[in-house]
Amino acid sequence: MNAKQRSKYEWGLLLGLITVIVLFVSSLWYFSNDKDQEPPMVGMVLLGGMDEEGWNAPQYRGMKKACDSMGVKLLVSDHNSGLDGACADAVREMVKNGAGMVFLTSYSYTTDAKTLIREFPQIAFGTNSAECRGRNMTSYFIRMYQGRYLTGALAGLRTKSNIIGYVAAMPNSEVNRGINAFTLGVKRTNPQARVIVMYTGSWQDEEIEAANANRLITKEHADVITYHQDEPAAANVAEELGIDYIGYYEDLQNRSEHDLTSVVCNWDRYYEEIVKYYLKGEMNFVDNRWVGMEAGLVELSPFSDAVDYEQRGILDQLKKEMMAGNFVFAGEIYDNQGKLRCRSDEVIRDDRLLQHMDWLVKGVEVLE
Template sequence: MGNNRSRNILIISGLFVMLLIAVFLIYNGRRRDYDERIVGFIMNGRIDGNGWNAAQYAGIKEACDDLDIKLLVRESIEEGTGKCREAIEELIGKGAGAIVLLSYNYVQEADDVIKANKNIVFYTTDAESIADNVIPYFSRLYQARYLSGIIAGMETKSGKIGYVAAMDNSEVNRGINAFALGVQRVNKDAVVIVKRTGSWENKSEEVAAADKLIDAGADVLTCHQNRGYSIEEADRKGIYTIGYHSTPEDVSDKMLTSIECDWSAIYSIILSEYCKGTSGRQNHYWIGIEDGAVSLSSYSDDVTDDMKTEVAKAKDEITGGRDVFSGVIFDNKGELRCMRGETMTDDNILNNVDWLVKGVQLYEE
């Protein structure tokens, strides 16, 4: 009886040790499945040309080169097609330890794959994190939107400024609102007329939107799209413009300035912390003017000294700690969104901008 009991204890102990060894081997096998010096990058456009995708690629490529990281890129992965999930699985199979999801809706589309690969770090421009291994990041482009709005507000003679916008989401609405607040800082009577296209990139829709806004009386136009098709159209018609991402080819001095982001600075911060294993210490990265990541491009000759002075003053306020979304702010339906002496939280600015500020009008056919 005693011998049997001892034998059973030995068998159970042996099985337990074998289980521990198996877990150890599985864990270490998974650790060897990926490489912290390999980063995947999934985008819905291409790496060449002007615009959002090309600027992002140039930034992460420079950061990876500086940090001696191997970059694996998957281009032209359209949202809603299921290709994002396939691209993620392919990049993981090639050893990527981190994957950057550039397009806004990728995370929701591939949430099951993301949650099933908890040892992989995912960076996303969608501010809503769905899992512990998903880290949102973005630039505070709204700061530059605000500064560009000052120029537009001082330039307009008709009091109507056109804005070609892609989607109705927090990112796009945040930019519209910041731009309009910049306009109103210098021109209380001006209105910003918004025409949505419903997609990040559609040349015919963007050109048509620009034409409609110009016909509605806009004498200054800006956009939030992947490419500058609407800017080029407005320039052809002799309308002043504010660019986005980069300067389209062959535009005139009618393009007063452009909103720019140094994505290499942003990706350098993110990926250097990833390589150190410290990227999970914060809920999100939101990097702006104070880090040298967001700015306006060089001015055209049509930007006056008074405009430059007003922009410089506003920029100093931002770098000194004042947020664009502070003080009394009403939406275009009369609801108070921010009170005197109050500053909106980052969480609200990132995730809850389903409204437009007073002075913004949606274009109606």
């Protein structure tokens, strides 16, 4: 074998060796990445129990259904107070176990969230609160106030005493936004009616919620009750006393004719959309993800038989107006202290609705 032949032979051996190495490495990559790769993981932190109807259970069911449909593993930690660091500890455990995104499902987690987004800059966060911002934090929520407006209109049609009771957790932007939309709906159908609000100071305190509902009915003569709490304690009292009520977060299944309807939302569809953003690496491209009836995410549960044909027709017309682009928070709006908050030619911007609704509209009275 001459030198030229030897050179060709050696190059052939080298190319063959390279081919074998490439095939070996490729097979390792295929089996390690395609066959044994862990599914993506997201975490969810809940204030109450995942089986507690009201706020917590629909959140859990919606996220579970969304994750199952996309092959995403869900890590859940429930019964986490926002006051003792339990939320932060739960998130640290989720990140340790592989979560790439974490959903914080309560306003009570705002303080912990401010720490966590700095501690874990590589993790994507979603929160129901609009009071915490960060490069890796996006506020997500559904425009529940649209449903509030319609149920307020129904309450205005139903009341005979012109007094409507509202049991509310605390005066933050989310709760006040709901009270204001509800009252604007009341005023649309019954300008003479008043909405009396009693705050409980907590998302979950059935004893105080029940006591407030009882007082609104027996002492203040409210003949329609609604609430913004994590469970339907106020509705339970109204049912016991034979008073009309409107639910929130969950369909109360028309217990009786007094269960007029509930504001409900399709969390599974919304969470599926949000998780898709995360999987594409786009979750935190915007500060807020806020959608509502226009996307089919906010609905009213079936009406009770007490809601007559004419009342249903009025509510349907109001919904059509919203779908056509008429905003709830638009036109001349005064607060209950007489200050002009929205001019006749103005629409209140989303950032104001989300973060700066520290006032209540004309027609609302707060009972201490």
